Amino acid sequence: MPVALEHLARASSSAPLIDAAGLRPFLDAVPDPRDPRGRRHPLSALLAAAAAAVLAGARSLAAIGEWITDAPRWAVHVLGFTPDPLTGQVVVPHPATVRRLLARLDGAALDAAIGAFLSARTAPARETGTLRPIAVDGKTVRGSRTRTTAAVCLLSAMAHSGEVLAQCQVADKSNEIPAFAPLLNGVDLTHAVITADALHTQHGHGAYLRSRGAHYIAVVKKNHPGLFGRARTLPWREITLDHYERTRAHHRDEIRRLKTAAFAHLDYPDARQALQIVRWRRDLGSGKLTIERVHLITSLPPGAATGTQLASWIRGHWGIENLLHHVRDRTFREDESKIRTAGLPHTMASRRNLAIGLHRQDGQKNIAAASATRPATTVGPWPSSASPDKTGQDHFTQRPCRHTVGQDQGREVGAFGVRGRGQQVTSGSATPRRSCSICTGSGSQPSVPARLMFTLVTVRV
Numbered sequence: 001m002p003v004a005l006e007h008l009a010r011a012s013s014s015a016p017l018i019d020a021a022g023l024r025p026f027l028d029a030v031p032d033p034r035d036p037r038g039r040r041h042p043l044s045a046l047l048a049a050a051a052a053a054v055l056a057g058a059r060s061l062a063a064i065g066e067w068i069t070d071a072p073r074w075a076v077h078v079l080g081f082t083p084d085p086l087t088g089q090v091v092v093p094h095p096a097t098v099r100r101l102l103a104r105l106d107g108a109a110l111d112a113a114i115g116a117f118l119s120a121r122t123a124p125a126r127e128t129g130t131l132r133p134i135a136v137d138g139k140t141v142r143g144s145r146t147r148t149t150a151a152v153c154l155l156s157a158m159a160h161s162g163e164v165l166a167q168c169q170v171a172d173k174s175n176e177i178p179a180f181a182p183l184l185n186g187v188d189l190t191h192a193v194i195t196a197d198a199l200h201t202q203h204g205h206g207a208y209l210r211s212r213g214a215h216y217i218a219v220v221k222k223n224h225p226g227l228f229g230r231a232r233t234l235p236w237r238e239i240t241l242d243h244y245e246r247t248r249a250h251h252r253d254e255i256r257r258l259k260t261a262a263f264a265h266l267d268y269p270d271a272r273q274a275l276q277i278v279r280w281r282r283d284l285g286s287g288k289l290t291i292e293r294v295h296l297i298t299s300l301p302p303g304a305a306t307g308t309q310l311a312s313w314i315r316g317h318w319g320i321e322n323l324l325h326h327v328r329d330r331t332f333r334e335d336e337s338k339i340r341t342a343g344l345p346h347t348m349a350s351r352r353n354l355a356i357g358l359h360r361q362d363g364q365k366n367i368a369a370a371s372a373t374r375p376a377t378t379v380g381p382w383p384s385s386a387s388p389d390k391t392g393q394d395h396f397t398q399r400p401c402r403h404t405v406g407q408d409q410g411r412e413v414g415a416f417g418v419r420g421r422g423q424q425v426t427s428g429s430a431t432p433r434r435s436c437s438i439c440t441g442s443g444s445q446p447s448v449p450a451r452l453m454f455t456l457v458t459v460r461v
Contacts, residue, residue, distance in 0.1 A: 024048055024080055026117040033104040041093050045080030046101055047110070049092075052079065054351040055358060057371035059333050061102070061344070065095020099344075107346035111167040112186050114350055118163045118357045119188065129191060131215070131305065133160040133313045135320040136183065136196040138176045139328070142335040144345040152345040155179045156353070157187060160316040162323045162360030164353040169346050176200070181208050189214035193300070195317035198223060206269035206299070215299045217275075217313060218268070227267055231274045231295040234261055239276075242307030248284075255280040258311045262302045271297045277314065323360070328352050331368045 027044040034043075052075075053067035069092060071079070076090055083090045138155045145151035153170040168183045170176055180200055192214040196205075201218040209216045220228050236259055243258035257278045266274065275296040282289045296314065305313075328334040332352045339345055356367055364370035 023051070023117055026113040026120075029113050029116075030109045031106055033106070034101065040091075041097075042080055042082065043101075045082075046093060046098060047105075049079045049081075050098060050102065051351050051354055054332075054348075055355040055371065060337065061099050061339065061348075062095065065098055068092050068098060069095065102347045103342040103344050105343060105347050107169060107343050107350060110347055110350050111353075114354045114357075115164065115166045115186065118354070118361070119165055121361055122159070122161075122163065131191050131193050131309075133193045133195060133316060134158065134165065134187070134189075135160060135317045136180065136194060136200060137317075137320045137325075138170065139325045141337075141345045141349060143337045144340040146340055149340075154346065154349055155183050156320065156324065157183055158320045158324055160313070160319055162319070163357030164324065167350060167353060177202060177205075180205050184208075184212070193217060193305075193313060195313060197317075201227075203269060206271070210270045210299060215304075217296055217298045217300075217310070217317075220295045220297055227297070228295065230266060231276075231297065234263065234274055234276075236261075236276050243311045245311065251284050253282045253284060256311065256315075258307050258314075260302070260307065260310065266297055268297055270299045272301045273298050275310065275314075277311070324353070324356060327356055327367050331371065 024044040027047045030043065030047065032039070032043045049068045049071070050064050052071075053064040056067060058064045058067050071092065073090075076092055081090050081092060134157055136155070136157050138153055141152045141154065143151075150172060153176070155168055155170055155176050156164050157166040158164050166183050166187050168179050170179050176199060180196075180202075181204075184194075189209070189212040194209055194214055194216045196216075196218065198219040198221040201220060201224060206216055206218065220231050222228050239259045239261050241257060242260050243256075245256045247254050247256075257280075259276045261274045261276075262272065263274045264272070275298060277294045277296070279292045279294070280289065281292075298310070300310075328349065332355075334349065334352065337345075337348070339348055355371065359367050359370045362370075
């Protein structure tokens with residue numbers, strides 16, 4: 001269990017601690033698409049509930065709706081759902097309500113709120129003046145394709161540590177190039193080093209980054225023949241080696257060599273150095289040897305970064321594929337998802353980015369394991385604000401419980417996605433939620449993810 005949850009479990013209320021950066025204040029900046037008349041639930045509570053469900057491993061809209069329906073009463077209170085002023089009861093939204101809201105939500109505003117939230121959590125830990133690498137790359141949500149529309153393409157900016165700082169949707173019948181500047185407009189680029197693939201080696205991108213105070217490391221290929229020719233014909237044999245690394249992994253032996261050359265006559269905005277990387281790869285099974293030479297340019301002046309740092313940033317750019325895109329595809333099954341209505345593919349991707357970023361910032365390397373739910377007993381006692389009052393009445397609706405415990409080996413338990421042996425949850429029971437061990441968390445059956453409270457209040461210790 002995270003240390004922050006231990007502090008939260010002993011807290012007298014569900015309020016954040018002094019050093020907490022709450023998620024809900026950031027969600028308050030997202031415009032509410034609903035009509036002002038008849039709003040029953042706060043927007044921030046609905047979005048926080050959906051985010052908590054995805055953090056617990058929900059992959060679909062149905063799983064999000066079931067998770068919110070089956071959430072314990074203290075969790076509903078912490079999520080921000082307010083009691084009815086007349087009855088004093090708290091009723092969670094219907095799954096259809098959550099689905100309609102997410103479909104109408106402004107994806108760009110949600111991405112901005114999530115990016116600001118993740119940046120606020122990492123800002124105190126970042127040393128002032130240190131260079132921060134940020135990778136920019138796009139991903140196509142393949143399952144969103146229909147007979148008449150192309151698949152949704154999302155361009156993301158991710159810190160090399162694994163959290164997504166910004167995301168935007170690429171316009172239909174366009175590509176990632178026009179979306180580059182709008183993507184980074186809301187990101188603090190001070191002391192940032194932007195890495196991207198050869199598609200974004202554009203003069204306009206370089207000028208934009210330098211005007212924002214950021215540096216760049218741009219890959220040079222034959223899409224810029226003049227620039228590529230000048231970088232390739234430099235006297236690399238006479239230049240000393242700045243970095244050498246040899247590794248053995250994935251059934252291959254690899255050697256990477258980096259050289260840098262200060263060059264003031266490159267036809268690119270504020271380019272100060274040219275770089276050459278030579279990769280030697282030998283397959284340990286077949287013995288096949290491949291040699292690859294890659295040329296890059298950077299605005300970093302000589303001495304601003306060591307050869308080891310440059311090599312780490314260049315190689316770390318592809319972490320956006322391993323740390324983000326691969327996790328969304330394999331852990332959250334994004335490409336297999338058939339969600340394609342309105343803005344749902346965009347907003348669901350935003351929630352997956354939030355879950356991945358929170359787990360990365362918490363030091364988790366295995367997102368699939370971190371998203372698994374845990375027994376409710378590890379969370380600790382209910383917050384005092386959600387406990388019964390002096391009259392013995394809790395301020396939550398006593399809806400009929402859908403849980404019935406039976407015997408079925410190897411089946412999933414409840415809507416939380418936890419597999420158990422000898423336990424199954426089915427529908428049809430009229431047991432009150434007050435006496436249900438799954439709803440109250442008093443039984444041995446897993447019910448509530450231990451990361452739920454950490455997501456909502458985001459305690460940092």
